[in-house]
Amino acid sequence: xxxxxxxxxxxxxxxxxxxxxxxxxxxxxxxxxxxxxxxxxxxxxxxxxxxxxxxxxxxxxxxxxxxxxxxxxxxxxxxxxxxxxxxxxxxxxxxxxxxxxxxxxxxxxxxxxxxxxxxxxxxxxxxxxxxxxxxxxxxxxxxxxxxxxxxxxxxxxxxxxxxxxxxxxxxxxxxxxxxxxxxxxxxxxxxxxxxxxxxxxxxxxxxxxxxxxxxxxxxxxxxxxxxxxxxxxxxxxxxxxxxxxxxxxxxxxxxxxxxxxxxxx
Numbered sequence: 001x002x003x004x005x006x007x008x009x010x011x012x013x014x015x016x017x018x019x020x021x022x023x024x025x026x027x028x029x030x031x032x033x034x035x036x037x038x039x040x041x042x043x044x045x046x047x048x049x050x051x052x053x054x055x056x057x058x059x060x061x062x063x064x065x066x067x068x069x070x071x072x073x074x075x076x077x078x079x080x081x082x083x084x085x086x087x088x089x090x091x092x093x094x095x096x097x098x099x100x101x102x103x104x105x106x107x108x109x110x111x112x113x114x115x116x117x118x119x120x121x122x123x124x125x126x127x128x129x130x131x132x133x134x135x136x137x138x139x140x141x142x143x144x145x146x147x148x149x150x151x152x153x154x155x156x157x158x159x160x161x162x163x164x165x166x167x168x169x170x171x172x173x174x175x176x177x178x179x180x181x182x183x184x185x186x187x188x189x190x191x192x193x194x195x196x197x198x199x200x201x202x203x204x205x206x207x208x209x210x211x212x213x214x215x216x217x218x219x220x221x222x223x224x225x226x227x228x229x230x231x232x233x234x235x236x237x238x239x240x241x242x243x244x245x246x247x248x249x250x251x252x253x254x255x256x257x258x259x260x261x262x263x264x265x
Contacts, residue, residue: 175212176260
């Protein structure tokens with residue numbers, strides 16, 4: 001189950017999503033890459049805690065994805081399709097739970113015989129279950145093992161174009177960059193699913209949009225300083241968490257920019 005990352009410098013026992021900017025006196029342009037990533041990670045956590053609306057939502061929900069194989073393009077399209085198809089209250093509850101998801105190996109059609117109710121993707125070997133409380137998904141987790149694959153993730157570097165299914169071409173373009181260097185298949189699933197699902201729930205991705213996804217060995221924060229700025233948060237989604245090789249240092253795993261403001265049309 002993917003979890004929210006606690007940025008460095010957070011006092012023990014403190015809620016990391018409510019911590020103020022650790023270096024407010026330092027001009028934005030003078031801040032280090034680590035400072036920028038930490039601030040952006042905290043902003044993402046605060047946004048999830050604040051939620052997308054004011055209505056009543058289910059708490060503590062998560063999602064399970066059953067998958068027989070992995071193709072990056074169909075997985076990205078399916079993640080967006082699933083998030084956009086959720087009822088508002090379930091989507092809100094899942095967003096506030098940091099879009100927690102587990103990825104399980106199995107054939108969706110076979111699993112559906114024992115566990116109906118999954119949302120399948122046309123022509124792709126995936127099925128999404130939930131959002132639901134962990135206990136409701138436990139039987140799936142007991143039945144199936146975690147989905148595994150090559151380490152690092154086996155996907156070609158360079159741009160990939162994905163059309164979000166379910167609508168006429170919108171004319172909107174969403175650009176994303178994803179780091180794959182030293183990233184296992186399991187970690188890739190977590191990073192990309194967070195990035196795409198949260199952007200869709202925020203309205204940065206809509207049906208019929210074109211996603212241009214650039215897979216790179218690494219993402220240099222210096223190249224994305226403008227997108228990491230707080231002033232761009234209403235049109236940018238990030239995926240920042242610890243680097244396993246340097247646990248105390250944040251790494252930028254994904255950044256997505258939409259030409260549509262959060263909640264816009």
